[in-house]
Amino acid sequence: MGSSGLIKSNNGQQQRLGITEPISLGGPTDYDVIKTRELEKYLQDAGLYENQEEAVSREEILGRLDQIVKIWVKTISRAKGLNEQLVQEANAKIFTFGSYRLGVHGPGADIDTLCVGPRHASRDEDFFGELHRMLSEMPEVTELHPVPDAHVPVMKFKFNGVSIDLLYAKLALWGVPEDLDISQESILQNVDEQTVRSLNGCRVTDQILRLVPNIQNFRTTLRCMRLWAKCRGVYSNVAGFLGGINWALLVARICQLFPNALPNMLVSRFFRVYTQWRWPNPVLLCAIEEGSLGLQIWDPRRNPKDRFHLMPIITPAYPCMNSSYNVSSSTLRIMTEEFQRGNEICEAMEVSKADWDTLFEPYPFFEYYKNYLQIDISAENADDLRKWKGWVESRLRQLTLKIERHTYGMLQCHPHPGDFSDKSKPFHCSYFMGLQRKQGVPVNEGEQFDIRLTVEEFKQSVNMYTLWKPGMLIHVSHVKRRNIPNFVFAGGIRPSRPTKVTWDSKRSSELKISGNAQAQNSEEVKAVVFEVDGERKRKRAEDSMDNLRNCKSFASFPPSMGEVHEVRNPISTASSCSMKCDDSEVNSISEQNSEKPGLKSLGGSPSKDTETNGSVGSKLQVNPILATADTFSCKEAEKVATEKIMLGPNEAHQAFLGESEELEDDLEYRNKKGFGGNMKKSNLESSNSMASASEETVISNKETTCSTRLTLNGGLDELEPAELAPPWLTAAPVPQRKPLIRLNFTSLGKAADKSS
Structure with missing residues (x-):
């Protein structure tokens, strides 16, 4: 098998592409050829090519x-x-x-x-x-x-x-x-x-095209990944996910690691590699060069801000920079879950248990969460709305960061990358953000997330827009899933409970059969206590649980990054801007992730077998037991190779990796002392005792629409460095703000007695 994809000729000299050796030089099998043709037809039918x-x-x-x-x-x-x-x-x-x-x-x-x-x-x-x-x-x-x-x-x-x-x-x-x-x-x-x-x-852009071994395979794979990212709601740089250049760099790196692979295999290996990737190890297409002009490059050894980047994807042209600095802990968690889902589906495709339609199933954003933030904006004319919309979109990421920071990561956000228009209201659009409690955190009775001041702070910063005009309004409210406005759905019609069997619902059903249903049912129905117009009322949580999401937690990260990579788990919330949780409403799908049976034992792909022996099309009919063994060996070899890449010969970030360990050790020391970004039990008990002594907050549904310009003492930029800092790298304790988060502990039984 030739290695034309591995090298490029330069004056007769062979040149390796990338900063490491490829993971595999294996060429395509008949299976890869067939699946690649299927993929190309799928992309054609999806209308991705211009005439x-x-x-x-x-x-x-x-x-x-x-x-x-x-x-x-x-x-x-x-x-x-x-x-x-x-x-x-x-x-x-x-x-x-x-x-x-x-x-x-x-x-x-x-x-x-x-x-x-x-x-x-x-x-x-x-x-x-x-x-x-x-x-x-x-x-x-x-x-x-x-x-x-x-x-x-x-x-x-x-x-x-x-x-x-x-x-x-x-x-x-x-x-x-x-x-x-x-x-x-x-x-x-x-x-x-x-x-x-x-x-x-x-x-x-030009450098990317120079650094990939086969441009046509790169383009087909990138088209696939762009479509997938849009279907799954993770294509948006401004929302804190990844944009076009980020996806191009990630795909280009996979092309370097598997230089002779066709798009089918490249897509599969994309998910496999980035499921194993341990962020914040950077993705690099070439070595970072110092250059001779003195321009600042991405270098966490010298630039403290670079240490706060959660998902570094470095541009290959001087001056090399991180193209994904907008990624937050919440959006990184969401993307890693999606990588895991994609990896499972690709493995299922290899044993004919899934197809390309399964991979591209749209993410059921308005069916997954129980609680959402709705951000409505409006203006007096189309030109004002276009400007106001652009400004608000650029600041929405700050709301995610503020909520993460002010709740110490206990309340997780999932921003929807697009906006929605209510046709009945001229010059108006809405943004939505899913909310949930961080998984794995003990749920205390009467626990309350009060983010009203966080929301008000965000609105004040937005209203500092230098081109603000009368009529430019923003309103933020909390809505339950059952109250999501109809205009977000296709045709303005709310769909009935989903009947289509999706990958996530299918996997969820398998989990129930495997014996996890009992654990789910024990926490299926929880009581939610909340206030409306100052009068206490009692509500019961929704009895039905969603069967629309089932992704493994990302388990390959070092312990210090555990906060970032948790599986989504919903919360109970109430009022337009105040989130009050008496107990968690556990989503059955998310709850089952930790022990979800994978597909790795179902069998192997012929393409993986040929990566070691170089044969083409010789493994289309194999003994399933032998195929499983061969595939397992190949996967293990690729896993070791991926680990080596993240620790491999890249001098530009070796010091950063060492320094990260020092910072993590320092954080552990600071946590023992009782301060730092992570909240230890003692800190929680202390803050909880203070909160329980405070007067109970009355939650109002009063609208908080801002019709006049507001000012904020100090610039917003003063807040950004701390907001961008991940908890394990924060060098100083996060200042307590009053009363951005309140944790009230009351007896659920007593509350029930009072309500009755």
Whole structure:
């Protein structure tokens, strides 16, 4: 078997791709060929490929845009008094990046573009000034929306109906040659920080394509993983999950580790490897280079903020940066559970117990949780709503971080990556966030999560929007699952109780048969005490339990990371912004995860057998017992190889790993002393005794809609470093805020007597 996928020729020299040796050089089996064809057909049927007419239209639009910026740069050159020769030599050039450059865009997708201009073409006056004016006068340009104050300044518009995101990079050159190579490090000399960030997208995209062994297999696998992530609700950088570039980097690393594999095997190994991955070990496509320009790179040895990143996925182009710094402990937990689910389904596919439809089953977000936060925003017109919506979306991650921080990780959040519109209300949209108690934490009678002040703090920070206008409102409320508004469902119709057998419900049924039903029933019905308009009422929890979610807990992490990787487990909540829990309402699916029988003993895949012997198609019919043994051996070998990779020859983060151990040891010492990010039993008892002595909070359903601008003492940025800090790396105790969390312990029996 050749190893053409493993190497690339460079002047006759063989070159290994990646920072480690591949896990397997095994080639495809007949099984892999068949399953890959099935996958490609599935992606075609899902409408992920644009037709030839649309492809030609995009090329024409890019050509037209390139002509426009060339005219623009000559216009401003003449206006600045340059002589005619310099005017004629002045040039600007359009580059593409993102999904379009990677070749994985679909119909209707936007095109990420970069305009590279000379040193005398300024960003503010010329790009957002003159070029903006030129575009606004063109009939083919619509929805023109400049965002000059963004972290990466961008001009958004539609050109003949195609969405364009246009960035600008001002180089330290008088002329921009047509054959400019922006991958060279010298292109970053003497440029401002905004130009470095703008160039980064193109440089990273081009580097990814250079670092994968087979571009076509990479593209098919990436299309698959992007579709899967969207179906499972984990595709959103702004919500704290992963965006397009993050998924591209993760897939590219799998392609390096299995260079001769077809997409079917690459998808399977994607889930297997990242189920075993021990974050925060970084994912790297190449070694991190220091560079010669002194630009800051991702380096937890030198940059304390880099130590707080939970899921580092490092870009391969200088300056190397973490592309996934938005990930929080809650979103990391959700993604690792989804990796585990994907791994189980891929193993089931190998023994014909699942198919591609199973892998892409949509995540039942509004059926999984019992409690949600609903964030409603509105404005007076469409333009105001677009701006207000963009701002609120960028801040929603802070609400997740605040709740995690102020409840010490006891209350976990699952943000939905999209928004929903109520057609009956003009210029209005809603966001939702699932809430649940952290699994494995003892549930104390009368325990109450009071996050009203946390929500108010978040709303105040949102209302500090510099472009705020009257009519820009935000309202946050707590809703139970049965009260979710109908407009979030397809057609505005709430579905009846699910009857379709899904992977999760099927696995849940298997668990019941295996004897876990008794443990579930013991905690199925719990009482919920809550306040409405100041009057105490008694409610019984929902009797039926969801059978829509069943994922193993992520068990491969070191003990210090246990807080992050817990299986979802619901809570009891009440009132519009106050969460009060007398006892946990245990979701039957989540409860069964810890002892869920896996599929690893069901049999092996022919493709795995050939990874060690190199034969192609020779294992399609095998003795199941022998196949199981071979597969188990192969899996163990891959597991050892994956562990080695995370500890392997990557000097750039070896010191970080050692330093992490020191920090964890230091945390253990601090916990023994009674302080730090993790709450020990003594701390909980102390805070609980204080809370029990406090006056019982009256929970009101009074609306908290903000109709006026609010201010917050101190900037929000002052809160962010502590919020981003994972508990095991927090160097100082989290300051107590009053009364962000209250734990009241009352007798459930007494409460029942009073209510009766």
